[in-house]
Amino acid sequence: MRLTTKFTLWYFAIMLVVLLIGGAIVYYEIQWKLGEVEVARHQRLNDIIALQIRDGGDYTGHPTRKRATVTLLPADSIPKGNASFYTRGLAWNPEFQTDEYKLMVTSFYTIGTAHYRITTYSFIPSFYQLLPGVVDSFKWILLVLLVLVIVSGGLISKYILAPFKRTMRSIQRFDLKQKEPIRLPETKTSEFQELNTFLLQLTESARKDYQSLKEFTENASHELQTPTAIIRGKLDLLMESDIRDEQAILIAEMQNALERLSRIHSSLTLLTKLENKEYKAGEPVCISNLARETLAAFDELIQMKSIDLRVHIEKGVYIPMHQSLADLLLTNLISNAIRHNNVPQGAAKGLIRVELTHEGLVIVNTGREPGIPTKELFERFRKGNSGSDSIGIGLAIVRQICELSHFDIEYHYNSGLHMLAVSFLPKLPASKLLQNLSLPLQVDAAGGRSKNRSL
Amino acid sequence: MKVLIVEDNQELARNIRDYLGREGYICESCETLEQAKEKITLFQYDCILLDIGLPDGNGISLLNYIRAEYKDTNVLIISARNALDDKIIGLEKGADDYITKPFHLAELHARIRAIYRRKNLGGARIVEFNEISLNTDTFEVRVGDTLLDTTPKEFDLLLYFIVNKNRVLSRQSIAAHLWGDYTDNLANFDFVYQHVKNLRRKISYAGGMDYISTVYGLGYKFNSHLGANG
The missing domain is CATH 1.10.287 (Helix Hairpins)
Structure with a gap:
């Protein structure tokens, strides 16, 4: 997940929490404020009625008395210290023929020697009726904030993270x-x-x-x-x-x-x-040509050991690697195949098969059974035959070159045949190449040394 | 031929001097870039053997100087650093060849001769010894008038012998010459033996003298005075 996305999500979560709390605060604030304002209005109305009583005169039918009750009280029933109180709750509203939220303010006055209780009431919008409005407006606020955070998050992070991205590029x-x-x-x-x-x-x-x-x-x-x-x-x-x-x-x-x-x-x-x-890979090297040259260089040795050589080299196999490494790889593999070649029992001569395709290189040769597992032959100073003159480092070099070039390499020994496969393609295991071998693994019946070069 | 050896190791310089001296080369040696520069300014050399790692700097800088001032002098770089960079830089800057320590003296000699042939004998690239003649352009060997059917390796081998005639050539030196530095698994002297045997057979068959003899335990020798050496 990208850093910007993470930030945006976190901001969004925080915003949600803040807006929920904020919504609750706003809701209760409005509810409290509405009550307060209404109570103040009624207290003022009560005061006006008290003044009217003090003035004397008939105010019956006056608009102030529409929702007012004036009661004369005996002196001892006036509550002490409390000039006014209010109550609220659901009550029947005859005007609208429905239960509504009713606010009732009761004030006590002493005018002359008489004690009065004046009560006025009104129906105010229920707080529950306000709730959808609050929720609705917060929904919109959330939406606007979300859009802003996403847009600005992208832009600002691009600006703020620019040095970080440049550092990353330099490091890469x-x-x-x-x-x-x-x-x-x-x-x-x-x-x-x-x-x-x-x-x-x-x-x-x-x-x-x-x-x-x-x-x-x-x-x-x-x-x-x-x-x-x-x-x-x-x-x-x-x-x-x-x-x-x-x-x-x-x-x-x-x-x-x-x-x-x-x-x-x-x-x-x-x-x-x-x-x-x-050794860094330079221009792609033509492995086909190189393989032919290497084989030509060893031609005389192959003849001297009278080895049956069969070659199949596809034309134009180009691999991006260092020229010297390609050279080393082929030289080491081919010289190994010649050096460790032995005429198998009951056969007339040893054999070497070289198959080079766009997928990889396979070299098969006859030879003695190695004294150690073939995998270990890639280790330094490990030799299949401890008595041999070689120092046992050729295959370690081969493996290192393969690792550098991201080639897969496999070495198998099976009933007198050493099979070494190098896969040039990163997704193709070298063992696959061995299965698709097209060259015959038997010495020619005619016994002739034939070169089968398909160009 | 006059040769300047720029090599800080005196023992190695003496080896080269001894070997080339017997071939009739006039050899001088010096150990630092400064001395080398002085000698080059004062005297004329046909070939300069230049070590890359010198106490007072990199031999490549001297190579630049030589190429700027003395275009005709041949330069052969000697280096212990098998680093490819050095090899490429050296050849790009105009060195004529490159040899890596530890080398066989016979190999060094063969390289010096090869450079000399390439640069100084303009066109006529024939190496002759008595009835044998080798054309280094066409890789043809003739014994008298008979054209020999030799393989490239046999040609190389014969040339190596003739350049280093009357010298004992070890099998190691011959193997290294024929198959290069990375003959890890090919130090099989049977191959050297086979090549020498085939070469001798082909020369004799064409009516040439059998100049090549086996030196017990060590290797082979191309004798120019058959009568004297038996």
Whole structure:
């Protein structure tokens, strides 16, 4: 629910309460005032009648006596201290032939030595008759207020919340990687000033933390790669010198370990960079072309291992992602499929199937059963085959790239076949791709290495 | 060829100097941007190996200076930062190539030769050794007059051998050269072995000499003096 709507509803509820109480007050006020005015009028009339009596003369039939009763009282029956009182209540009105609200004012006078009681009355509108009028007018007031609150609520909140909305927009545009501190709009509202100050501090510290982390990664990378480069260079030079066979073996072993070290290091650095989201999607990359190029680059390896390769690549699959990441993704997946390829028992040769459609990419290859569940292969340093030479970070990189690009990835192993599917569409689970695989999962009967490229 | 090594790490600079020195290159090295600027002003170099992270600043600024003042000098950037930004900025600012630490010295040498061929031999991009000639434009290999049917990787490999002739090339260095930095799972030396074997077979078949020999435990070597090395 929008803030303005909330405010309007609350105001409306408050208005309703206020108007109900106000209505009751107005109702009772009118009722009391009407009685008061009427009583005052009758007291004045009573006074006039008393004056007429004092003057003497015959006033019978005078308009003042129309609804008046004058009674001569014995001296002892005059109530003490009370010159006048009034009563009211429903009574029969003979003029209108109906029960009406009757106000009766009784006053006591002493004129000369005689004591008089003068009572006048009149029929006034009943309070119950006023009620609908009160309710009606308050209904209109409520309606007018409602319209005003809704209209002004929209306009005023737009004006008051404008700085807040601008702040929101700035925050949405905020990027940890940006070099400048975030710029927030000026505002005179103290709450928004507070919010802006807080946001400024928060984003600034996040930005600085990110920067220092990035610098640390880069420095660590720099500081470690240089000594590695030195050792590698020295070994290169040492190889040239006059060495014995056993020394050559030692050098070769060092070379191997160094290679591993350097690869672990560069992969970890790459993973950090991926996690830091340093590679942003640029222009859409033509995955179709890239897949063909990558396969061509590995063509000789595939031939050497005499793998049966079948490829189905749809034309013009463009995905918005960083060119290098697309490259890494394909290289890692295809090289994995080649590297971990094994000729299954009873078969002539291993196979690789690559299917690229607009929905996603599926790579199937023959291979040994992994020693751990396929899900765990995406973890760092997890290998399906602990004896292998790989460092087990390729799939971690693949997963990170998929997460960055919002791809779904699935890895299945089923009776000698490794199946890896990457779905490019956010709503399509990768497992769906595996069900719709169109390529044959058997080695060609003819045994020939065929490429089935539908362009 | 005269090479200036701008690298703050003396050990690394010495490695490069030693390796290139044996190839007959004249190498000088310096450690800071200031020294580098001075040397560039005073002497002429065919190639400058430029480290990005230097004690007194970023190597990119020197690259700007070189490109403004000395257009013909080749610049090869050496960086430990595998950051893509550096790579792109470096190449945009006019560096001729980019190599990431830790590199194999043979690879560095191959890159320097490649830049030199591209820029200085204008058009005639033929690398020759005795009866073998490689055309780096058309990727054709000839032994005498016979055209060899080589794959792109075999072409690369042969070029790598000839540029680094009489050097022991480790299998790691060959694998890195052929398959690049991210050969995570492809350090399978069987492939290197296969490629070398195929290449030797093809050259011999075309009547060429078998220059390539196996160095026990380490890798391979392209021998220019067959008689001397056996």
